Amino acid sequence: MSSNPTPSFEVPAHLTPRIVPGSGAQRRHTILAWAINNRGVLNRILSLLRARDFNIESLSANHTGSPNISQMTIIVNGSDDDIEQVIKQLYKIVDVTKVEESELTIDIGHEILLMKIKTTNGAREQILAILKNQRGRIVDLSEGSLVIESTGTEAEIDDLISLFGAFTIKELVRSGVVVMKR
16 A cells, blocks of 8 residues: 655745734734824824834825824734724824724825936946836936936835846935825
8 A cells, every 4th residue: 555645835925824804913004193293293103102012114204285284104013903902092192183094905005215326328228218117217317326216106116126136226215105095
């Protein structure tokens, strides 16, 4: 009697485990908070997240169309239950007027990239060819380098950076995601 070994196979890398809400699994969350522009409000919001031991992946605080209100986009990893508690706690901060969790698959989320690239005359033509097909433009041109500006989703920005992998990137800065509800 021969025994057949159980066939083994690898799960493709692009398949990620399904996260069941309420299971305690950690996942990426985008929190939008609107607050009155009073001194120390951002510090109070960050202190609340720090006290709950969240690592902030991205934070963007901006003025809105209303002169007294700012919108903060905060990206953190945590369980659904932890995020639900954070949202409830944020509402207890006096200056906070509204808090929502954003779904970036539904809402519009973009960031800005500024990237300084070392160039030669031949490289400039290649860079211009790449930018022609991407959401990018040259905002500064100097001897030996140029600065590119681009906007897009995190994935689009990641893709653009990878296209410039053959070049020497002297400096790179990203704004963090800014979100607008549909």
